Amino acid sequence: MPDIDMNLLKALDALLAERSVTGAAQRMGLSISAMSRNLTRLRKATHDPLLVQAGRQLVPTPYALELTERVRETTRNAYALLQPAQKALNLATLKHNFTLRASEGFIDLTATALAVELQNKAPGVRLSFVAKYDKDAQPLRDGTIDLEIGVLGTSAPELKTRTLFSDHFVGICRSNHPLLQDPGVTAERYVSYAHVVVSRKNKLYGPVDTALARQGLQRRIIMVVPGFANAINIVRHSDLIGLVPLSASGCFPGNPEQAGVACFELPVVTPPIKISAIWHPRLHANPEHRWLRETIMAACQRKLDSTASSAIA
Secondary structure, three states: OOOOOOHHHHHHHHHHHHOOHHHHHHHHOOOHHHHHHHHHHHHHHHOOOOEEEEOOEEEEOHHHHHHHHHHHHHHHHHHHHOOOOOOOOOOOOOOEEEEEEOOHHHHHHHHHHHHHHHHHHOOOEEEEEEOOOOOOOHHHHHOOOOEEEEOOOOOOOOOEEEEEEEEOEEEEEEOOOHHHOOOOOOHHHHHOOEEEEEOOOOOOOOHHHHHHHOOOOOOEEEEEEOOHHHHHHHHHOOOOEEEEEHHHOOOOOOOHHHOOEEEEOOOOOOOOEEEEEEEOHHHOOOHHHHHHHHHHHHHHHHHHHHOOOOOOO
């Protein structure tokens, strides 16, 4: 494509609006001769006279009439693209639906706090959580989802991230389980009981198994379930041992779902789990999206602060 001076777009808009070289020059703060040169260049670029003499005034050609609205809209859009992204955000009148991909554990952890925030400050906003079946970056790229919450699992280089909190695995069992009795949770006693594993892809082994293998130990896994809530309910009513992130364990003060379930620190060390907010850079400066990120960050921090004193057996 030949190089095009985009300033001619503004000149064309002025000429078509004023239908006068003098009027267009005044509108743009140019000399009449400069605007006349712009018209000559535009005629050459479009291969159309655009404005022709009719008595003492200029009238647009059919092609110029066809262009008028398109040029006005294109010019307006061009100016909007180059304006600063900052704009006033009125949460009380904001109407927006955000789609978030997150695990059920994160939803359980923050949904109540987020619901209160929406009702109090942004009643026109809706959060639509979708299941986290994978970590594919394409939905972020094409706008299918606005924000992902979880462990960064893609090599897409352009994605933006912000750490929300650091999590870690804990064991769960029924509150009167013999594992919790003296001499307590040792690696040997831990593997002596049957286990239930949470996995959406039927993956049986993870970091805890790697750590146990270093001691020559292995869990006996007899059940695999797709969700944390499934595992929590199973251990509540059986002798099975479960493994979940602390944020998904329900072991928080005043949580009715914790009834009958105890959490305990694992007898082996596993790497921390870094939970992040992940988004595409095209939304980085968007005021609505920035508010969403900050709101989620604040909700996570409040929840973590309130559970900092949570007792783990």
